[in-house]
Amino acid sequence: MRSNPTLHDLQHPGHEGEEGHDEHHHPFLQHHFEDLGQQHEASTLGMWFFVAQEILFFGGLFCCYFIYREMYPAAWKAGSHHQNWQIGAANTIVLIGSSLTMALAVWGAQGAKRKFTTLMLVLTLILGGIFVGVKGYEYAEHIHEGLFPGSAFTYVQHDNPQLTRGVELFMTFYFTMTGLHALHMIIGAGLLLWFIKRTWRGDFGPEYYGPVEIMGLYWHFVDIVWIFLFPLLYLV
Amino acid sequence: MTSTTIDDAPFIEPSTRQRRNYLNDEYGVLSWLLTRDHKRIAILYLFSVTVFFVVGGIFAFLMRLELLTPEGDMFTSDTYNKLFTLHGIVMIFFFLIPAIPAVFGNFILPIMLGAKDLAFPKLNLLSWYIYMVGGVFGVIVIITGGVDTGWTFYTPFSTQYSNTKVFAITLGAFITGFSSILTGLNFLVTIHRMRAPGLTWFRLPLFVWSMYATSVVIMLATPILAITLVLLMVERVLQVGIFDPALGGDPVLYQHMFWFYSHPAVYIMILPGMAIISECVAAFTRKRIFGYKFVAFSSLGIAFLGFLVWAHHLFVAGISVYSAMIFSFLTMLVAVPSAIKVFNWTATLYKASVSWQTPMLYVLGFIGLFTIGGVTGLFLGALGIDVHVHDSYFVVAHFHYIMVGGTIMAYMAGIHYWWPKITGRMYPEWWGRLSALLVFVGFNLTFFPQFLVGYVGMPRRYHAYAPEFQVLNVLSTAGATVLAVGYLLPMLYLGWSLKFGRKAGTNPWGAVGLEWATSSPPPKENFHHTPVVTWEAYDYPAFLKAMKETQDA
Amino acid sequence: MAQIQSQPNDHETYTGHAAPHHQASLVSYFVIFFALMALTVITVWISRIDLGAMNTLVAMVVAIIKALLVILWFMHVIHSPRMTWIVVISSFLWLAVMFALFFSDYLTRAWNIY
Numbered sequence: 001m002r003s004n005p006t007l008h009d010l011q012h013p014g015h016e017g018e019e020g021h022d023e024h025h026h027p028f029l030q031h032h033f034e035d036l037g038q039q040h041e042a043s044t045l046g047m048w049f050f051v052a053q054e055i056l057f058f059g060g061l062f063c064c065y066f067i068y069r070e071m072y073p074a075a076w077k078a079g080s081h082h083q084n085w086q087i088g089a090a091n092t093i094v095l096i097g098s099s100l101t102m103a104l105a106v107w108g109a110q111g112a113k114r115k116f117t118t119l120m121l122v123l124t125l126i127l128g129g130i131f132v133g134v135k136g137y138e139y140a141e142h143i144h145e146g147l148f149p150g151s152a153f154t155y156v157q158h159d160n161p162q163l164t165r166g167v168e169l170f171m172t173f174y175f176t177m178t179g180l181h182a183l184h185m186i187i188g189a190g191l192l193l194w195f196i197k198r199t200w201r202g203d204f205g206p207e208y209y210g211p212v213e214i215m216g217l218y219w220h221f222v223d224i225v226w227i228f229l230f231p232l233l234y235l236v
Numbered sequence: 237m238t239s240t241t242i243d244d245a246p247f248i249e250p251s252t253r254q255r256r257n258y259l260n261d262e263y264g265v266l267s268w269l270l271t272r273d274h275k276r277i278a279i280l281y282l283f284s285v286t287v288f289f290v291v292g293g294i295f296a297f298l299m300r301l302e303l304l305t306p307e308g309d310m311f312t313s314d315t316y317n318k319l320f321t322l323h324g325i326v327m328i329f330f331f332l333i334p335a336i337p338a339v340f341g342n343f344i345l346p347i348m349l350g351a352k353d354l355a356f357p358k359l360n361l362l363s364w365y366i367y368m369v370g371g372v373f374g375v376i377v378i379i380t381g382g383v384d385t386g387w388t389f390y391t392p393f394s395t396q397y398s399n400t401k402v403f404a405i406t407l408g409a410f411i412t413g414f415s416s417i418l419t420g421l422n423f424l425v426t427i428h429r430m431r432a433p434g435l436t437w438f439r440l441p442l443f444v445w446s447m448y449a450t451s452v453v454i455m456l457a458t459p460i461l462a463i464t465l466v467l468l469m470v471e472r473v474l475q476v477g478i479f480d481p482a483l484g485g486d487p488v489l490y491q492h493m494f495w496f497y498s499h500p501a502v503y504i505m506i507l508p509g510m511a512i513i514s515e516c517v518a519a520f521t522r523k524r525i526f527g528y529k530f531v532a533f534s535s536l537g538i539a540f541l542g543f544l545v546w547a548h549h550l551f552v553a554g555i556s557v558y559s560a561m562i563f564s565f566l567t568m569l570v571a572v573p574s575a576i577k578v579f580n581w582t583a584t585l586y587k588a589s590v591s592w593q594t595p596m597l598y599v600l601g602f603i604g605l606f607t608i609g610g611v612t613g614l615f616l617g618a619l620g621i622d623v624h625v626h627d628s629y630f631v632v633a634h635f636h637y638i639m640v641g642g643t644i645m646a647y648m649a650g651i652h653y654w655w656p657k658i659t660g661r662m663y664p665e666w667w668g669r670l671s672a673l674l675v676f677v678g679f680n681l682t683f684f685p686q687f688l689v690g691y692v693g694m695p696r697r698y699h700a701y702a703p704e705f706q707v708l709n710v711l712s713t714a715g716a717t718v719l720a721v722g723y724l725l726p727m728l729y730l731g732w733s734l735k736f737g738r739k740a741g742t743n744p745w746g747a748v749g750l751e752w753a754t755s756s757p758p759p760k761e762n763f764h765h766t767p768v769v770t771w772e773a774y775d776y777p778a779f780l781k782a783m784k785e786t787q788d789a
Numbered sequence: 790m791a792q793i794q795s796q797p798n799d800h801e802t803y804t805g806h807a808a809p810h811h812q813a814s815l816v817s818y819f820v821i822f823f824a825l826m827a828l829t830v831i832t833v834w835i836s837r838i839d840l841g842a843m844n845t846l847v848a849m850v851v852a853i854i855k856a857l858l859v860i861l862w863f864m865h866v867i868h869s870p871r872m873t874w875i876v877v878i879s880s881f882l883w884l885a886v887m888f889a890l891f892f893s894d895y896l897t898r899a900w901n902i903y
Contacts, residue, residue: 032353033430034766041870042355042429048873049421049455052880057459059884060493064467064478066888067489067895089833093826100822103863110812150474165477165484172476176467213865220864224856231848235836428872456883492891543886547894559894 028208040210047214051221054184058225061180065173065232075166078157079174080236082147082167084138088234091134092226098127099223102216105199109212112205117212118196124219125192128185135182139175147171174233181229184222191215257660257757272357273760278343279658280364281334284371286727288330291378295323297720299699300682300713308700316699317384318400324387326378329409330371332643333501336508337419337454338363340650341447343658345423347751347758348441350432350767355425359418367415373408377401386697388498391479391490395471403472410465413458416504420454423447432750434769441749441773442518442531446511449535453500453507453542461497464490488554492547499546503538506606506638509646510535510577513599516649517581519747520596521588524774527580537573545570551622560619567617574610578603593745594668598649601676605641609634612687627697629690636683648675648726655730656740660757663737667729674722681715748779753786811868821862828855 026036033039069076101123108117146154149172157163195215198204204212258275268276299319302310311319346354354360377383383405385394394402427448431440467478468490477483479490518525525531547555547563581603590596612634615621625631655663685708690696694705701709743752748771754763771778832851836844861867866877 030357032351032355032357038429042425044869045428045872045876046356046421046425048876049424052876053417053421053455053459055880056456056883057463059880059887060460060463060496061467063884063888063891064489064493067486067891070892070895071486072484085833085836089829092829096822096825096829099825099859099863100818103818103821104815106865107812107815107818149476153476169477169484172470172474172478176470180466217864220859223863224859227855227859228849228852231832231836231852235833235848236845456880460887488894492894496887543883544890547890555894556897556899558897559890562890562893 026208028203036207040208043210043214044217047217051217054221058177058180061173061177062228062232065177068169068173069236072166072169074160075163076170077236078160078163079167079170080234082142082145082171083174083234084141085234087134087138088230091131092230094127094131094134095223095226098124098131099220101127102219106209106213106216109199109204109209110206114199114202114204117204118199121192121196121199125189125196128189128192128219132182132185132189135178142171142175149175177229177233181222181225184225188215188219188222191218256759257755258760259660259757261760270361272353272361274342274346274354274357274360275658275758275760277360277364278339281338281342281367284364284368285331285335285339288326288371288374289335289723292323292326292331293720293723295319295326297716299323300716302699303701303709304706304713306701306703306706306709311699313699314384317386317697318382320697321383321386322378325383325405325409326374327639328387328501328505329412330367330374332505332639333416334367334412334419336512336643336647336650337423337447337450337504338367338415340512340654341419341423341450341508344654344751345444345447346426346430347754347762348444348749349426349430350435350750350763350769351426351430352761352763354422355430356422360422363415363418363422366418367412370408370410370412370415373404373411377405377408388494389468390494391468391471391485391487392481395468396475396480396482403469406465406469406472410462410469413462413465416454417458420451420458423451424455427451432767432769438529438532439769439771439773440532442514442525442528442535443511445532446507446514446535449539450504450507450511452536453504453539456543457497457500457504460493461501464493464497467493488550491550491553492555495546495549496543499549500539500542502635502638503542505643507535507538509602509606509643512646512650512653513581513602514577515747515749516595516599516653517584518774519653519745520591520593520599521584522746522776523584523588524772524776525580526583526586527576528773530576531580534573534576537576538570541566541570541573545617548617548622551619552626564617564619568614571610571614574606578607578610592669593652594663594665594672595649595653597669597672597676598645598652601672601679602642602645602649605637605645605679609637609641612637625690627695629686629694629696631690632696633683633686633690636686641679641683645675645679648672651726651730653745654751655733656744657751657756657758659734659737660740660755661733661737662740662744663726663733664729667725671722671725671729674718674725676722678715678718678720678722682712682719683715685709685711685715743783746780748774748776753783813862813865813868817862821858824858825855828858 029036030039033042101120105117105120105124108120142148143152146152147167149168153168153171155164155167157167192215195212199212258273268280271277271280298311299316302308302316302319308316342354342360346352381400383398383400383402385398385400385402389402389406427440427444470476471478471480471485477485479485479487481487514525514531545563545567547559548567551560551564581599612630616625616631616634652663652668655661689705689708689712692705694701740756742755744756745752750763750767750769751758753767771782828851832848835847835851840847860877866873
C-alpha cells in the first residue's frame with residue numbers, strides 16, 4: 001500500500017538522470033506496469049472498452065425504442081408532444097457546454113494547469129448539476145400531469161383515446177431512457193467530485209493525466225447518449 | 237519432434253522449488269479477501285463456482301429423481317418449474333459463464349503473457365465481489381421460494397403472472413453480468429498491452445486467442461442482457477406493456493433481446509473450454525497444434541458468427557418466415573469455425589506421441605461429445621427439424637452435450653492440467669483416470685437417451701410424461717448418478733492432494749508455455765525476471781532449450 | 790531487468806516510454822463547441838418543418854454528425870491509436886448488426902397485428 005504522495009514529492013521526484021529512471025519512482029505508477037506509458041495506454045484502452053459496452057447497453061434500449069416507434073408512430077408523436085422541446089434544447093446546450101468544459105479540463109491537466117483544470121471540472125459539475133436539476137423539474141411536471149407509467153398513469157389522450165396506451169408505452173421508454181441517462185450523469189458527478197479533489201492536490205501533469213482523460217471519455221459518452229435522446233424523445 | 241519424454245525432461249526436478257510463492261506470501265483471511273493478486277482471486281472464484289456447481293447439480297438430481305416415474309408424483313408442477321429454473325440460472329449465470337475465464341483466465345492468462353498481473357488488479361477483485369453479491373441474491377431467492385419462469389424469463393409470464401421472486405433474481409443476474417464484463421475488459425487490455433517482450437500475436441498460446449475471443453463476446457453481448465433485464469424489472473414493477481401483448485407490447489421482442497445475449501453467451505461458455513483443449517492437446521501430443529493460425533482465427537470467427545444466429549431460438553415463436561430462413565442459414569455457418577477446431581485438434585493427434593494422462597482423457601471426451609452436440613445443433617438449425625423437436629428433450633440433450641460434455645469436460649481437463657501449477661502438488665493419477673471414465677460413461681448414459689426420448693416426443697420442462705418414455709428416463713437418471721460420483725471423486729482426491737499429493741516441479745508435463753517456465757506454485761509476482769520470448773508457439777525444442785539455458789544460468 | 794533485444798515493431802509490446810504527449814490546441818475545442826451549438830439549432834429548426842418520414846432521417850443524420858464531432862475531437866479519437874478506432878467502430882458496427890437483424894424480422898412480418 002503506497003502512502004499518499006505530498007505535493008513536494010510530485011514536484012520533486014528526487015532523481016536527476018535519464019527520463020526512464022524518474023518514472024520508476026513516480027508515485028502513481030502501479031507496480032504491475034513497466035512504466036507510465038504502458039499504464040496510460042492500458043487505462044485508456046480499458047475505458048474505451050467500457051464505453052463500447054455502454055454503447056451496446058444504451059443501443060439495445062434504442063433498438064426497442066425504434067421498433068415500437070415503427071409499430072406505433074401516432075402514439076410516439078403524441079407522447080413526444082408532451083415534452084417541452086425548448087427546455088430540452090436548453091438542456092442540450094447545457095450538456096454540450098459541460099462537454100466543452102470537460103475537454104478543457106483534460107487539456108489543462110495535460111498542461112499541469114492545476115487551477116484552470118480544477119475550475120473546468122467544477123464548471124462541468126455545475127453544468128451537469130443544472131442538467132439533472134432541469135430533468136428533475138421535467139419529471140415532476142410529468143408526474144403531476146399523470147404521465148408516469150404504471151398505476152400512476154391517469155392521463156388520457158383526449159383527442160384520440162386509442163393512443164393512450166401507446167402514449168403510456170412512450171412514456172415508459174422516456175423515463176427509462178432519460179432515467180438511465182440521468183443515473184449515469186449522477187455517477188459522473190460523483191466521480192467529478194473525486195477528480196476535483198485530486199486535481200487540486202496537484203496529482204496531474206504531462207507525464208500523468210490519464211485519469212482525467214478517462215473521466216472525460218465517460219462524460220463525453222454520456223453527452224453523446226443525450227445527443228441522440230433529445231431528437232428521439234422531444235422532436236418526433 | 238522432440239526426443240524427450242515427459243519423464244526425463246531436465247527441469248522437472250522439484251528440487252528447485254521456490255520456498256516463497258503466492259500461497260504462503262501472506263497469511264490471514266484479509267490477505268485473501270483484499271488481495272489484488274490475480275492468482276488468489278482465481279482461487280476465490282474456484283471456491284465460489286464449485287459451491288454453485290454443487291447447488292446446481294442438486295437441483296438437477298432432484299429433477300432426475302422426479303423423472304424416474306411417468307407421473308408427477310414427487311413434486312408439484314410448480315415446484316418442478318422452480319427446480320429446472322434454478323438449475324438453469326445457477327448453472328449458467330453462476331457456474332458456466334464465470335468458471336473457466338474467472339478461474340483459469342485469471343490464474344493462467346497473465347502468466348502465459350509474461351505479465352506480473354492483469355491490467356487492473358483492483359477491478360479484478362471487484363469483479364469477484366460483484367459476482368458474490370449477485371450470487372447472494374441467487375441464494376436468497378432460492379431460500380425464499382425460488383423462481384418458476386425458466387432461466388429464460390419469458391414474458392408475459394415472468395412479468396405479469398408469476399408469483400415468484402422474479403425481480404430479485406433478475407437483479408441478481410444483472411449484477412453478476414457486471415462481474416463478467418469487468419473480467420472481459422481486464423483480459424482484453426492485458427492481452428493488448430501487457431505481453432512480454434518478444435511475444436507477438438502469432439507466438440501466443442491458443443488459450444490466449446480463445447480467451448480474447450471470449451472477452452470480445454462478453455463485452456459486446458452482456459450489456460444487451462443488462463438492458464433486457466432492466467426492461468424486465470421495469471415491466472415487473474410498473475406493470476406496463478413493454479413485452480406484454482395485452483398492453484400493446486411484443487413478447488417476441490423480449491425473446492429477441494434475451495437471445496441476442498444468450499446465444500453469444502453459449503460461446504462465452506464454450507470458447508474458454510476450447511482454449512483449454514488447445515493447450516492440453518499440444519501438451520499431451522508434444523506437438524505444435526496443427527493449423528495454428530486456423531485455430532486462432534476460428535476463435536474470432538466463432539465470436540463474430542455467434543452474434544448473428546440468435547433467432548434460431550425463436551423459430552416457432554412468431555418471427556417472420558423470411559427472418560427465420562436468414563437465421564437458419566447463418567446458424568449453419570457458425571458450425572464451420574467450430575469444425576475447423578475439431579479437425580485441427582484431431583490432425584494434431586496424428587503421428588503424435590500421445591500420453592493418456594487424466595487431462596488428455598477429458599480432452600478426448602470433449603472432442604467426441606462436443607462434435608455430437610455441435611452436429612445436433614445443426615439439426616436444430618434446420619427449420620423443418622426444429623418445428624418437430626423444439627422444446628423437447630432433443631434440445632435439452634443437445635445443449636447438455638455441449639455444456640457438460642464440452643465445457644465441463646474442458647474445465648475438468650484444465651483443473652487437472654494446471655493443478656500442479658496452481659497448488660504445487662500432483663493429483664493421484666489413477667483416481668483421476670477413474671473419475672474421467674466415470675464422467676464419460678455417466679454423461680453418455682444420462683444424455684444420450686434424452687436425444688431419443690426427445691425425438692419421439694417427450695417435451696422439456698414437464699415433470700410428468702407418457703409411460704412409454706420411462707425406460708429411457710430411468711437410464712438417464714442412472715447415468716446422472718454415475719456422473720455425480722464422477723464429479724464428486726475429484727473434489728475428494730484433489731482436496732487430498734493438497735496435503736498428501738506428490739510435490740510438482742516447474743514443468744511436470746514438459747509442456748510449452750510461459751506458465752511452465754516459473755515455479756509451481758508461482759511466486760507472487762509470477763516471474764522473478766520479465767521473460768523474453770524467443771520461441772514460436774508450441775515450439776518444443778526451442779522452449780526446452782531456452783528453459784535449460786535459464787536453469788543452467 | 791529484461792534485455793529488450795530486437796523488438797518486433799508492433800507498438801503493442803511495451804517499448805518503454807512516458808504518457809503520450811500530443812495535446813490538441815485550445816482553439817479547436819471551441820470550434821467544435823460552436824459547431825455542436827449550430828447543429829443543435831439546425832436540428833430543432835428542421836423538426837419544426839414537416840418533412841414526413843424524412844424528419845427522422847434528418848434528425849438522426851444531424852445527431853450522428855454531432856456524435857462524430859464529440860468522438861473525434863472531444864474524445865481525441867482522431868489522435869488515438871488504431872486500437873481505439875477499432876473499438877469504437879466495432880461497437881457501432883455491432884449495434885448496426887443488431888438493428889439490421891431485428892428489423893429483418895419486424896419489417897417482414899406480413900400480418901397486421903398492430
